[in-house]
Amino acid sequence: MLQATDLACLKGDRLLFRGLALTLGPGDMLRVAGPNGVGKTSLLRLLTGLTWPEAGEVAWHGVPVRREREAFHRALLYLGHAAALNDLLSPLENLRFACAAAGDEDVDEERCAQALVRIGLARQLDLPARVLSQGQRRRVGLARLFLSAHRPLWVLDEPFTALDVNAVAELATTLSDHCAAGGTVVLTTHQEAPFARAPQVLDLGAYAC
Numbered sequence: 455m456l457q458a459t460d461l462a463c464l465k466g467d468r469l470l471f472r473g474l475a476l477t478l479g480p481g482d483m484l485r486v487a488g489p490n491g492v493g494k495t496s497l498l499r500l501l502t503g504l505t506w507p508e509a510g511e512v513a514w515h516g517v518p519v520r521r522e523r524e525a526f527h528r529a530l531l532y533l534g535h536a537a538a539l540n541d542l543l544s545p546l547e548n549l550r551f552a553c554a555a556a557g558d559e560d561v562d563e564e565r566c567a568q569a570l571v572r573i574g575l576a577r578q579l580d581l582p583a584r585v586l587s588q589g590q591r592r593r594v595g596l597a598r599l600f601l602s603a604h605r606p607l608w609v610l611d612e613p614f615t616a617l618d619v620n621a622v623a624e625l626a627t628t629l630s631d632h633c634a635a636g637g638t639v640v641l642t643t644h645q646e647a648p649f650a651r652a653p654q655v656l657d658l659g660a661y662a663c
């Protein structure tokens with residue numbers, strides 16, 4: 455269970471939001487909504503323990519993330535809004551590197567290749583990432599979803615950006631399936647997606663300072 459209590463977020467000298475609380479359990483999907491610049495990415499980074507709040511606390515199964523950060527990160531998949539690829543490496547090399555960096559050493563080349571094929575990159579496996587389209591770059595990162603069923607909490611910043619209609623539908627299904635299997639998803643998006651069940655919505659504007 456992911457719990458946030460009385461969160462406040464400071465960026466530079468500006469308090470973006472305060473008094474934010476949420477509780478998410480197995481099967482829950484939360485969409486963080488709000489206009490550009492309201493603080494959605496900043497909130498996701500607080501929820502993942504990549505940054506710390508000005509006030510309040512984030513806890514995973516009742517344990518403050520500050521206290522058990524490594525255990526929390528083993529339970530977490532975070533995909534930021536930028537694809538964060540090394541342009542000199544292939545999608546396969548990028549994915550293997552990302553899995554190894556996240557501690558998924560048991561994910562071998564074959565599983566990475568299968569994930570990339572499943573996400574529609576069969577013909578791009580060995581191309582340098584610099585020649586990929588924006589949608590293909592996004593897919594390389596999203597391939598990690600197929601290798602992360604063991605991580606209950608998925609936090610995804612604008613995962614639908616640059617995807618075509620079919621890919622949006624497939625991604626919505628993948629996220630819905632993760633929740634149906636007892637996982638938890640937090641995401642931001644400015645577009646509608648065909649989820650099996652409508653996600654809960656957190657309007658960050660309501661907490662803006």
Ligand SMILES: Nc1ncnc2c1ncn2[C@@H]1O[C@H](COP(=O)(O)OP(=O)(O)OP(=O)(O)O)[C@@H](O)[C@H]1O
Nearest residue numbers: 465466467470488489490491492493494495496497
């Ligand atoms: N290091 C920083 N110093 C000052 N301001 C910052 C800093 N980092 C972010 N900001 C500001 O914080 C605000 C929130 O940024 P954030 O990226 O969280 O917004 P967002 O809701 O995700 O926006 P978008 O919908 O455009 O992705 C923005 O106004 C941004 O300019």
